[in-house]
Amino acid sequence: MVANSSxxxxxxxxxxxxxxxxxxxxxxxxxxxxxxxxxxxxTGTGTMTSTVTVPVTFTYAPTLQ
Structure with a gap:
């Protein structure tokens, strides 16, 4: 805010x-x-084994820069 012209x-x-x-x-x-x-x-034992692939989603706080 200006109080006067100068x-x-x-x-x-x-x-x-x-x-x-x-x-x-x-x-x-x-x-x-x-x-x-x-x-x-x-999973499994001996000759009866199985591989299970599981996608995992996770959350975390961002870094502030």
Whole structure:
């Protein structure tokens, strides 16, 4: 606000928010990082074994930079 014709006005102050980042190619959705991995489990004994592959999704807080 300027009080008179010879006054000066201050510039607006811009506050930058820190950037949220996730590890690797994990997605950032609604402020949460979402990652996926695959676990492999072998079951059975002797000659009767089976391999089970299970996709796992996990969430974690992003890093602020």
């Amino acid at each position: 006054g000066t006005a201050q510039d607006d102050i811009i506050i930058e928010q820190p950037e949220e980042t996730c590890s690797g190619d994990d997605a950032l959705a609604d402020g949460v990082c979402i990652g996926t991995t695959v676990t492999v489990t072998q």
